[in-house]
Each structure stands twice: as structure tokens, then as C-alpha cells.
Amino acid sequence: MKNTSLRMLILGLVGTTLVAAPIEFDFKDPKGVNNVIFKTDAPLESINGTATGISGKVTFDPDNPGAVKGKIVVQSSSLHVGNPMQKEHLHSDKWLDVAKYPEITFEAESAKNVKTQGDVTTADVTGKMSLHGVTRTITAPVKMTFLKDKLKARTGKEGDLLVVRANFKIKRSDFGINPGQLEDKVSDEIELNLSIAGAAQH
Amino acid sequence: MRKFLQTVAVGLAAASLLVWLALGSNVIWTRTSVTKWQKDPVTEIEGPVIEKKFVPGIDLLVLGLAGALALFVGSVFVSKTENKSIGSS
Numbered sequence: 001m002k003n004t005s006l007r008m009l010i011l012g013l014v015g016t017t018l019v020a021a022p023i024e025f026d027f028k029d030p031k032g033v034n035n036v037i038f039k040t041d042a043p044l045e046s047i048n049g050t051a052t053g054i055s056g057k058v059t060f061d062p063d064n065p066g067a068v069k070g071k072i073v074v075q076s077s078s079l080h081v082g083n084p085m086q087k088e089h090l091h092s093d094k095w096l097d098v099a100k101y102p103e104i105t106f107e108a109e110s111a112k113n114v115k116t117q118g119d120v121t122t123a124d125v126t127g128k129m130s131l132h133g134v135t136r137t138i139t140a141p142v143k144m145t146f147l148k149d150k151l152k153a154r155t156g157k158e159g160d161l162l163v164v165r166a167n168f169k170i171k172r173s174d175f176g177i178n179p180g181q182l183e184d185k186v187s188d189e190i191e192l193n194l195s196i197a198g199a200a201q202h
Numbered sequence: 203m204r205k206f207l208q209t210v211a212v213g214l215a216a217a218s219l220l221v222w223l224a225l226g227s228n229v230i231w232t233r234t235s236v237t238k239w240q241k242d243p244v245t246e247i248e249g250p251v252i253e254k255k256f257v258p259g260i261d262l263l264v265l266g267l268a269g270a271l272a273l274f275v276g277s278v279f280v281s282k283t284e285n286k287s288i289g290s291s
Binding site for chain 1: 234247
């Protein structure tokens with residue numbers, strides 16, 4: 001009887017620990033939906049493009065969303081614009097130099113102004129962004145939606161989903177991409193819209 | 203010869219304009235792909251689907267019109283040369 005009670009207590013504690021534990025979400029999307037939209041709006045030209053080569057892992061605790069940590073990686077070569085010449089220029093050593101710098105990364109380190117309402121958490125996430133061989137600390141407003149047990153509806157496997165959305169701006173000059181040059185065609189300020197979903201299997 | 207080149211020039215200008223107008227009269231650069239957006243019903247994320255499609259832009263129209271103009275201007279010189287050689291023989 002004593003042993004059974006003890007076992008029950010241990011199982012209960014383990015269960016509580018498991019429920020409260022942060023969940024690791026994998027952002028390599030088999031459906032290829034995850035994307036980043038980039039926009040430059042210069043006096044002479046407006047360029048919009050997308051990037052879809054996204055991977056990375058984020059640790060998210062539904063009971064403590066402010067403790068979010070993780071790294072998102074974008075393959076530089078996945079950046080796409082409709083005009084083939086513009087795309088060639090974008091990938092070349094004159095601009096992003098995708099051969100030398102194949103990855104663009106953002107590593108989340110801390111979150112402030114965390115507000116949670118239901119499954120949705122908004123926060124200002126600070127982390128290190130690496131682009132074109134330069135790493136800078138940036139803060140971006142992020143919206144995270146925790147979709148418990150929704151992975152099955154998407155892939156047929158038991159698990160949770162975490163949808164992350166962020167809209168923010170960076171300056172290409174901060175990352176050593178042709179600073180002060182051709183700003184009439186490619187603005188210094190680049191708008192980034194991130195829409196990604198990560199999966200965590202049970 | 204002059205008339206032939208001028209006809210080609212006018213034809214090229216008209217064809218460039220018609221193709222540009224017919225395929226959307228886009229005032230952007232020429233594209234070889236278009237991005238369509240597809241919404242994921244579970245995550246509600248709109249993901250890009252890139253399709254190969256030729257979309258002529260303003261650059262192609264300008265190129266066509268410039269080519270037509272060059273032909274038209276060139277036709278004047280070609281005809282003069284021909285007239286001279288005919289006259290001297």
C-alpha cells in the first residue's frame with residue numbers, strides 16, 4: 001500500500017514535470033510554407049522577395065512563454081525575386097554573397113513585454129542576427145501562437161505546433177551590405193515579415 | 203530597302219507594344235516567375251508558391267521600341283548607300 005502511494009506520488013511528480021517542461025519545436029517545414037518576405041522601397045525601385053529555406057529549433061514553454069529561446073536559420077540561396085537579373089545580383093558577391101555566407105540566422109536570447117492571451121503571446125524578442133558575416137543584436141516584436149495537439153491536423157502525427165510571426169526592419173548598412181551605395185534603387189531599410197510554424201511531436 | 207526596314211521597324215514597335223499590353227502592361231522589370239500565395243488551413247500561414255511564368259516588363263517594351271527606332275534611323279543610311287552604288291554603276 002505504501003509502495004503504491006509512493007509510486008503514485010512519483011508518477012504524479014514526473015507527470016507534472018513533463019507537462020511543465022519547455023517544448024522544442026522544429027521549424028524545418030515539410031510543407032514548405034514557412035517564409036520570410038523582404039521588401040525594399042527606394043525612390044527608383046521597389047523590390048519584394050521571399051525566402052523559404054527555413055530551419056531551426058525553438059524552445060517554448062506554454063506556461064512560461066517569456067523564456068522562449070532558439071535559433072532560426074534561413075538559407076541565403078533561397079532568397080527569391082521574380083526578375084532573374086535582380087536575383088543574380090542579390091546572390092552575387094556584390095550584395096549578399098550567398099556562396100560565402102550561406103546562412104542568415106537569428107538567435108533569440110531574451111523576451112520583454114510578454115503578454116499572453118489564450119494561446120497567443122506577444123513579446124519583444126531580443127537576439128543576435130547574423131547576415132552577410134556581420135552579427136548584431138536586434139529586438140523584434142514577435143507574435144507566438146501555441147496550437148496544442150494541432151500537428152495531427154497538419155501531418156497526421158501527434159504533437160503541437162508553434163506559429164511565429166514577426167514584422168521588423170533592419171538596415172543593410174548595419175550588416176555591411178553596400179553601405180551608402182545605390183540607395184536610390186535599394187533602400188537602406190529592409191522590411192522583413194516572418195511567418196513560420198514549428199512542430200513538436202509527442 | 204528603305205521601305206522594307208521602315209515597315210519592319212513599325213512592325214517591331216507595334217508588336218512590342220501589343221505583347222506588352224496583352225500580357226498585363228506591367229510597369230515593373232521583366233519576370234520569369236510569379237509568386238502565388240497558398241494559405242495553410244491549420245497554421246493560417248500564407249506560403250509562397252513560385253511558378254515559372256514569363257511576365258514582360260517595361261524594360262522589354264523600351265528595348266522593343268529602341269530597336270524599332272534604331273532600325274528606322276538605320277534604314278535612312280542603308281537606302282542612301284544603296285542609291286549611291288546604283289548611281290555610280
